[in-house]
Each structure stands twice: as structure tokens, then as C-alpha cells.
Amino acid sequence: MDELKRKTHGEPQGEGPRLEAEPLLSELHSQGHGSFVAPALDVPAVRAEDAIPSHLLRKESQGLPELSEPEVVRHFTRLSSMNYHVDKGMYPLGSCTMKYNPKLNEEVASWPGFAGLHPLSPLVGAQGALELMCLLDEALRAVTGMSQFCLHPAAGAHGELAGMMMVAAYHRDKKNEKDTVIIPDSAHGTNPASVNLAGYRVAEVKSGKNGCVSAESLRQVADERTAALMLTNPNTLGLFEEEVLELAEVLHGLDGLMYLDGANLNALLGVAKPADMGFDVVHINLHKTFSTPHGGGGPGSGPLGVNEKLRPFLPVPRVEKEGTRFVLRDHEPKSIGRIHSFYGNFAVMVKAYAYILSLGGEGLEAVSRESTLNANYLKALLAPHFELPYDRPCMHEFVLSGSRQKEAGVRTLDVAKRLLDYGFHAPTVYFPLIVDEALMIEPTETETKRELDRFAEAMQAIAEEARKTPEVVKLAPVATPVGRLDEGKAARELRLKW
Ligand SMILES: *Cc1c(COP(=O)(O)O)cnc(C)c1O
Numbered sequence: 001m002d003e004l005k006r007k008t009h010g011e012p013q014g015e016g017p018r019l020e021a022e023p024l025l026s027e028l029h030s031q032g033h034g035s036f037v038a039p040a041l042d043v044p045a046v047r048a049e050d051a052i053p054s055h056l057l058r059k060e061s062q063g064l065p066e067l068s069e070p071e072v073v074r075h076f077t078r079l080s081s082m083n084y085h086v087d088k089g090m091y092p093l094g095s096c097t098m099k100y101n102p103k104l105n106e107e108v109a110s111w112p113g114f115a116g117l118h119p120l121s122p123l124v125g126a127q128g129a130l131e132l133m134c135l136l137d138e139a140l141r142a143v144t145g146m147s148q149f150c151l152h153p154a155a156g157a158h159g160e161l162a163g164m165m166m167v168a169a170y171h172r173d174k175k176n177e178k179d180t181v182i183i184p185d186s187a188h189g190t191n192p193a194s195v196n197l198a199g200y201r202v203a204e205v206k207s208g209k210n211g212c213v214s215a216e217s218l219r220q221v222a223d224e225r226t227a228a229l230m231l232t233n234p235n236t237l238g239l240f241e242e243e244v245l246e247l248a249e250v251l252h253g254l255d256g257l258m259y260l261d262g263a264n265l266n267a268l269l270g271v272a273k274p275a276d277m278g279f280d281v282v283h284i285n286l287h288k289t290f291s292t293p294h295g296g297g298g299p300g301s302g303p304l305g306v307n308e309k310l311r312p313f314l315p316v317p318r319v320e321k322e323g324t325r326f327v328l329r330d331h332e333p334k335s336i337g338r339i340h341s342f343y344g345n346f347a348v349m350v351k352a353y354a355y356i357l358s359l360g361g362e363g364l365e366a367v368s369r370e371s372t373l374n375a376n377y378l379k380a381l382l383a384p385h386f387e388l389p390y391d392r393p394c395m396h397e398f399v400l401s402g403s404r405q406k407e408a409g410v411r412t413l414d415v416a417k418r419l420l421d422y423g424f425h426a427p428t429v430y431f432p433l434i435v436d437e438a439l440m441i442e443p444t445e446t447e448t449k450r451e452l453d454r455f456a457e458a459m460q461a462i463a464e465e466a467r468k469t470p471e472v473v474k475l476a477p478v479a480t481p482v483g484r485l486d487e488g489k490a491a492r493e494l495r496l497k498w
Contacts, residue, residue: 136356312333
């Protein structure tokens with residue numbers, strides 16, 4: 001850190017790219033550096049002109065770059081280390097559960113029997129894959145207490161949409177006239193989007209001073225038109241919804257359904273079951289809680305679990321065991337139908353199941369206890385330096401506010417960018433929306449005490465800089481390959497070369 005301070009307190013550089021750019025392979029080319037030597041010919045030589053019709057022959061060399069093996073390896077290694085990733089260091093992105101993904105999961109998913117299986121192969125040759133789906137369903141049922149899972153949704157938001165379509169199917173089936181789904185003001189942005197796509201109107205319920213939804217405030221919003229309450233628990237403030245049983249009572253009294261956004265179950269595994277809290281339907285993100293790499297655009301998996309009330313409406317095809325064989329059921333009269341080609345993202349299921357088996361029940365419970373402990377430990381270290389809007393024991397994550405730093409002209413975005421200079425990925429920022437200048441931090445159970453201490457030191461140093469030299473924080477990042485970018489533009493106009 002001294003090294004960094006020297007660098008950044010010295011002469012802050014301007015905006016834009018600053019470190020040496022990595023040349024393209026074509027720029028690294030040197031004639032004769034080619035690293036491939038073909039073995040001696042053991043058949044008669046034929047000239048290309050004699051074997052290939054002339055109109056298909058290239059007129060001149062394509063100019064492929066020639067590089068030696070070390071040049072190629074170093075080029076790609078340098079590129080891979082420019083980006084931050086979970087294999088490089090702590091990634092405290094709240095709500096995203098960027099835990100370390102054991103390499104064992106990747107290895108198991110790449111076994112030829114899994115990776116080489118064609119989705120159209122006859123069922124007799126796919127029995128192992130179908131069995132794995134049934135076993136994963138069983139494991140998820142054990143974790144949540146639900147009756148059955150559908151593994152098809154490709155992500156959390158897709159699970160939400162399918163879940164809401166099932167809620168609609170349930171009410172249609174019972175001839176209930178419902179048009180509204182209630183969502184707390186702290187909810188993830190995908191929640192209202194899914195509700196709207198499924199044809200419902202969104203009504204908002206406000207969180208109380210303790211960061212939770214009270215049964216009293218729910219009663220003021222809920223009525224006969226309420227189809228469901230979509231709740232995240234622990235909620236996006238990292239707090240356990242204290243009145244969840246009363247909330248379920250209110251909803252069930254109106255024949256409404258309880259939907260759990262269970263994207264992050266990291267605090268519940270082996271400790272508390274959504275079914276016991278009164279939830280009728282839940283989606284889980286395998287790519288968060290059950291350790292599958294994510295954040296680069298997928299693939300993910302958002303299994304959807306339901307209780308007996310909603311079971312008839314599950315998507316098809318359903319995998320079931322008939323005697324000693326596994327079969328697929330396509331014709332279910334009340335099903336909402338297909339929501340994904342074939343059976344969903346199978347490789348992600350393999351990774352999640354490998355993770356579950358390698359940890360076992362006790363290991364999963366330890367995940368919850370340790371992720372909760374890590375979050376509370378880090379919260380205690382950071383509380384003296386940042387505003388803590390909800391000062392209560394948290395679950396697997398917690399939310400700080402950068403409101404004190406804002407007074408010195410340093411915004412949460414500046415703090416997040418400065419963290420990159422200290423070698424950490426930034427936490428989630430400006431979410432949940434109900435916290436001013438929010439910093440949402442989820443350390444996960446895979447970080448050591450040493451790493452948490454290092455992160456807290458960096459945050460403390462930045463809080464100090466915000467007081468003493470705010471201009472330094474506002475220039476960050478200065479130690480990354482590129483400086484502060486227009487983030488919208490970076491996504492829309494990808495430029496790989498300067
Ligand atoms: C990540 C997340 C989602 C959405 O999951 P995707 O897989 O990104 O679609 C929904 N709700 C919460 C609380 C989340 O953290």
C-alpha cells in the first residue's frame with residue numbers, strides 16, 4: 001500500500017488509458033517465429049494447385065502472425081491478468097455471491113459422459129444425466145423444504161418469470177380475480193420486471209425503520225386483488241425479514257401466494273427452510289449460492305421450487321423415476337408449458353450437484369454460518385468509517401452508506417473506483433435504492449480473516465483519503481490498465497485496442 005500511495009499521491013494522471021497497452025498478436029509477429037513444426041511427410045507430396053480447384057485457392061498468404069510459444073503464452077497471460085476476477089482476489093459484490101468456485105466442479109462437469117451427451121440422445125443413453133437432475137432436485141428440496149423443483153430456468157430472472165407465470169396459472173385455475181403483485185421498496189430490479197412481464201401490476205410496500213417489511217404495512221397494501229408477495233429473505237439490506245410468518249398469514253388469508261426471491265441462499269443453507277417460512281414458490285440461483293462461475297454473461301441456472309399448491313403448474317418436460325428408469329413427462333394438463341429448450345443449462349446443474357456432494361449437509365450449513373460470520377465481522381470493522389444505516393446483526397451481506405464521504409464531495413462511485421487501486425473489486429453500489437450512496441458488501445464464506453482485514457484496511461484508508469485528499473479519490477482508478485470509463489459507452493462500443 002505504501003507503494004500505491006507513493007504512486008497515487010505523486011502525480012495523479014489524467015483520465016483515459018494510461019498503462020502500456022498490450023499489443024495485438026499481429027503486432028507481435030516476427031517472420032520465422034512460428035512455433036509449430038509439422039512432422040516429416042509420410043505420403044507422396046502433392047502441390048495445392050493440383051489438388052484444389054483454382055477458384056478456391058488463396059492468391060496470397062493470409063498473413064497469419066508468427067509467434068513463438070512463450071510469446072503466445074505471455075500475451076494471453078498478460079491479457080487475463082488485466083481484468084479482475086474471483087480467482088485473483090476478493091470480489092465483495094453484494095447480492096451477487098461471488099464466492100470462489102472450486103475447480104473440482106469444473107472437472108466433473110467436463111467428464112465426457114456429461115459434456116459429450118447430446119440433448120437429443122435416446123433416453124436409454126441419458127439415464128445418468130436424468131438421474132443427476134432428480135438427485136439435484138432432491139438436494140434442493142432438502143435445502144428448501146419445497147415439494148418439487150424445475151431445473152429449466154436459465155437464470156434468476158428467468159426463474160422469477162416462470163414462477164410468476166405459475167402464480168397466474170394457479171389463480172386462473174381457481175378463478176381468482178387477481179391483478180397485483182406486492183414487492184418491497186428494497187427489491188432487486190428484476191422483480192418488478194418479471195411481475196410486469198407475467199401480466200401483473202406492481203404495488204410497492206415500504207420497508208420500516210428496521211429495514212424489514214411489517215405485517216401492518218403489508219395489510220395496508222394487500223387486498224383481494226393481490227396475487228402474490230414477492231419477497232427476498234434475507235432481504236437486499238442483508239437483514240432477515242422478522243415478520244415473515246405474519247406476512248405469509250396476511251397473503252394466504254387472501255388466497256395470495258408467497259414468492260421467495262432466493263437468488264442468494266447463502267445465509268439459509270442448512271439453517272432455515274423457505275417452506276417453513278410460508279413460501280409457496282422460490283427460485284434459487286445455482287450460479288450464486290451453489291458455486292458456478294458467473295458475471296461474464298452465463299450460463300447460469302435458476303431452479304424453481306414449489307409446494308403442493310403449485311406443483312401441477314410446473315413447466316414440462318418433467319424428469320421422473322418410473323421403477324428403475326428415468327423418464328420425461330411432457331403431457332401435464334395444467335403445466336405452464338416449456339420455458340427452455342431441452343432441460344435447461346445442464347453443465348451448471350452438474351457443477352452445483354458436485355458442489356453439494358463435496359460439501360455435504362454439514363458443509364452447506366458451515367457455508368451459511370461462515371458467510372454470516374464473515375459479513376458481521378467485516379461490518380464491525382467498517383462501521384467506524386462509514387455510515388451504517390441499519391445497525392443490526394446482518395446475514396450474509398450488509399449495506400453501508402457513503403453519506404459522510406458525500407459531505408466531503410466524495411461519492412460512493414469514487415470510493416468504488418479507488419478500491420480498484422487497492423487491488424479489490426468494488427462492492428455493489430447505489431443498490432438497494434432506499435439507501436443513499438449505498439455500498440452493498442458480501443464477503444462470502446470463501447474469504448479468510450486475513451483477506452477481510454486487508455479489505456477493511458483499504459476501505460479505512462479510502463475513508464481517510466476522502467477526508468484529507470478527496471481529489472485523489474475522485475481521480476481513481478490510477479493503478480488499473482484503464483482509467484475511469486464512461487461505463488455505458490464501454491458496454492455499447494467495445495474497443496479492444498487503443
Ligand atoms: C442476482 C439476483 C437476481 C437475478 O438473477 P439473474 O441470474 O442475474 O437473472 C434476482 N434477485 C436477486 C436478489 C439477485 O441477487
